[in-house]
Amino acid sequence: MNQVEIQDNFFSRYKELIRTEMIPYQWSVLNDEIEINIERERNDDSIPNEKSHVIENFRIAAGRKKGNHYGWVFQDSDLYKWLEAAAYTLREKMDEKLKCLADDVVDLISDAQEEDGYLDTYFTIEEPDQKYKRLWESHELYCAGHFMEAAVAYYEAAGNKKVLETACKLADHIDSVFGDEEGKIHGYDGHEEVEIGLMRLYRLTQNVRYLKLAQYFLLVRGTECEAMNSKHLPLTYYQAHLPVLKQDTAEGHAVRLVYLCTAMADAAGETGDEKLLLASRRLWRSIVTRRMYITGGIGSTVSGEAFTLDYDLPNDTMYCETCASVGLVFFAYRMLMSEEKGEYGDVMERALYNTVLGGVALDGKHFFYVNPLEVVPGKSSKDPGKSHVKCVRPQWLGCACCPPNLARLLASVEQYVFVQKKDKLLVNLFVECKGSFEMEDGVLNIELKTGYPWEGCVEIKLNYSGTASVCLGIRVPSWSDTFDVELNQERAVFKEKHGFIYVNQVFSEDTIRLKLDMQAKRWYANPLVENDLGKFAVSRGPIVYCLEGADNGTNLHLLSLEKQEEFEYKFDEAKLGGVGVLTAWGWKTEPDSGAQWLYRKNTAAVKKTKTKIKWIPYYSWANRGENEMRVWVREENPC
Template sequence: MDQRKLTTPVAIPNVTVHDSFFSNLMKITVEKLLPYQWKALNDEIPDAAPSYCMRNFRIAAGVETGEHGGMVFQDSDLAKWIEAAAYTLYWNPDAELEKTVDEAIELVRRAQLPDGYIDTYYILTGIENRWTNTKDNHEMYCAGHMLEAAVAYYHATGKRTLLDVMIRNVAHIASVIGPEEGKIHGYPGHEVLEMALCKLYEITQDPAHLALAAYFVNERGQSPNHFEVETEKRGLQVKPESPFNLKYYQADVPVREQTAAEGHAVRAGYLYSGMADVARLTGDESLAEACRRLWYNITRRQMYITGTVGQSSIAESFTFDYDLPNDLVYGETCAAISMAFFAQRMLRLAPRGEYADVMERVLYNGSISGMSLDGTKFFYVNPLEVDPAKCAHNHQFRHVKPERQKWFGCACCPPNLGRLIASLPGYLYHTCDDTVYVNLYTTNEMKTALTSGEAALSMTTNYPWDGTIQMTVDAAPAAMTLALRIPGWCRQYTVLVNGETVTAAPQDGYLYLTRDWQAGDQVTLTLEMPVVTVRANPKVAENVGKIAVMRGPVVYCLEEPDNGPHLARVYMDANAAFTTQWEPETLGGIVSLDTAGYELGIADWDEDELYTEQKAPAFSARPLHFIPYYAWANRGPAEMTVWVRERL
């Protein structure tokens, strides 16, 4: 591993975002999403599935009496909510919100046992059973999310209460699980603690914290297999033919021997993110190579055009290469988010544009589709094709919803999306020595310390609707390199520095501009942003004979409110001409696309005639109106499709 190429994200407080896209999402997070989710965690949303989350903490803290409610991992919903709130405090100081968070943290502190253990499920249902089912019962998953919340809140406020609680919790975990004789030789059933421990290590510099993260990564899948040993102790077996076998947990072979993404998609994404963190912090090239191999498999063979992953509702899992069903897809919001995490961590290992490309694909498509435009309703599953009739009458589609829900009994996705959106400023820039990598384009101001001094940039753009990006160097050391990402979707671009054209070829997706920058220097990057039609690899059987529509980083779809029903009968030409239109009052402000299409006619068919060998297909003209995929299902239940049949 080339340590000289490791990059560091510019921290959230050093980036101020105020465009019409990301900042709007961030505003909704503060004004709608966080208050709504706090009510949901306190079971105050009428006609919504109860959370029990805060009630469990109040009972565990001795404030109320009662029994544990909800899932075994319910604690994690509060953790993700706290983490999201922490990020917002950087760019939207709010004394009342901070007070609410402090009160929630006090409940967590009071619920913690003297030995450092904290998990309301076992505290309330039988502490004698703790650490007997690390495979399924999420103790380390909840600990990981609460540790991430603690780190975020400490960075945002300087307050240590939750951080100290979680340091004690980590010490307890390390006293129970590890390589030493007498300890459980195991690892989390649902990964996330690996990432969290790396974040903690970057604060404490305690080698024990990094060592525990590395142990969890390295022990996974070793023989004897921890999950098999643990399950046999309970008189059960891990059955190879079950969808919940060792592959489901990414534990069938050691991580360095894994060649394809398998099993539960969110667990996988979190594991790979943790692997990348451990590789970076320990300089482990073999682990970095495993990350690259798994990245390649996902992005070349198992990722949807929207950036989401996880093809099957059975075990919420990956299936096999090129199996990408559009209507039966699971595409969990958390799985898309895990790809953003993985992409950012791969970008820290090496500045390659493809990592930022996937990060961008997720952020503009497959993640934010999980939330309504007002931030109060949510998708768990993000399909690329929906027919409400199938959802209502075919049980194969019971996981697919034609409209977003108020809440879920398993509500991992809504607060996860909150923490992603709240942390968006931290995805825009990375640095390495005297190089600033510009990963994403949005109106913002940034300042950061480089090896030779402070750098400050300001950027103005209407991205993703327009490809013109204007940057001003506000401060720079004597010599600095600006590395501008040229997105993988962009075929033509121009770069001007102080009005003069720059001719240089991108390297690994970044265009490097090295010079003695002066305050006031101007850089204009113009990314040509035509509407394009995209085909999938013919090995993707579900998309043979179909095309999708993109403009810039945004994936588009057809939806019934604009196009009427029966979208399965719609066809279009791959070389169709499109018109674009800015619609400020539609779906929060979008660029919509219009083109000419066709509809397969049924006028000659009798409704009682199911099959015939005699009728040739008859097409009629039909105008088509495309909207951004992320904005679908904000106008009631309706048909929707991303992939459209191509008329040949």
């Protein structure tokens, strides 16, 4: 098995945070061991927020305890994602205490599984006669998919055979129940995920039935199915308004959409299905060219946690669920597996370094469900239409899908650094690490050294045990206006294609240096994005920056910057765990606090004062109490 070891200062901190804080903390919450404030992620009294009860649900389903199920019907998936995050942590560094705990979790899950392979604590405990009868909202297959993903990860990390046997038993059960054959249920889950789990299980076991079942669930979606129960939401919410091969715009619940797309791209890459790949590409273009925020967030409305219209990207009422950006990373990676285009890595790092990292506080114990681009604390507390926009991260959430989801992604970030295709290796993310890859003719050892994301120099050392040429592709981020490449300390020119540069040779103690343009850059939205007209956002490298009240005071909307003003960059080791800070001289419009007027006919009396404005990385905001925040800033004389 190919191995990648993270040595990066930036992500090593998160890896350690996951191991020492996030996994133990999340276990304590799932096991109801600690008293915390569980907040509803939006203004909805039906959201359960008294406790997690996840472990207790499994104990009851396994017959170890008596009682009722508590929480969402998909509550099981919180534990599955926790187990997957634990698996990646153990794969990197074995911890006997954590392994024993994870083994106990596997035993508990196995005990909760029914004789025929069915696994779902809600329906086992509360409504056994309703299994697979409410497919739009039951999440039975969704939970199954998350368990399959966790099982594959934990089997690969710890060699636990029971977890794989339990997952295969579940997959075999689903295969015996669903399909287009006579006597089977002809239908699909309202929330996509089982397709991803089946693809991972297929890749590990090579059981072609799992691949075919994943294909079935993909292609049956959007068709007329007698087994589908009555629904209370439009078909677009479930991506069921059309067969997936005919869909061309990102519609409905954002997380569901990117989970669907991840599975589509995965299956297309595995089988060579050009129609499925074409549909995946159409949905990709819809998201990233017309419906994605500059932070890599997706989902413009709290209503249905969904996409809305092209260019409808409000900054203060959007949703941008953490899980949606996690799913966007998964989708981008699977597209990159199918097509060597740098744009997929560009979006991966946009989502990863901004919205995903922004979903967790620096202490690893507070989490965002919603990731706004503009916040005014008073408005969030007084306006019911903004009740979902939190000013600080809660300790936990009534719907707790996001905390373990971002944990499993960050715990496995090394899996996304490289992409291997036979005797070709792509460098996708710039994370300091060492890797070893089995190629057709030998083993390629590769080492990345970099201070990314704060520094733009990437040194790649390569050594190959074989005698044949190996093709190395290196992504050049689209935000880097210029770049330089050296091979063994000599400037070199390499083939460029679709955002990658390629080096094809026999590698023997060779060093490639890539130097990226790390100047701070202003970004302007398409004029059709009405909320951002006359404003700019700023980034440096992959990091999107924002203004926060802790640095700039209140009324951030009064700040502006002239077009020609340049930014000064400084890394501040003592600030927010160590971050790069941008400053620039701008203007602050002075409100006429003494005048008793709301509107007037001219602006002649408006005063502006020169002021120094400070930007911090977007992911680091809301770690200093309640403050205003905004990403898009007014530009003086923008035309």
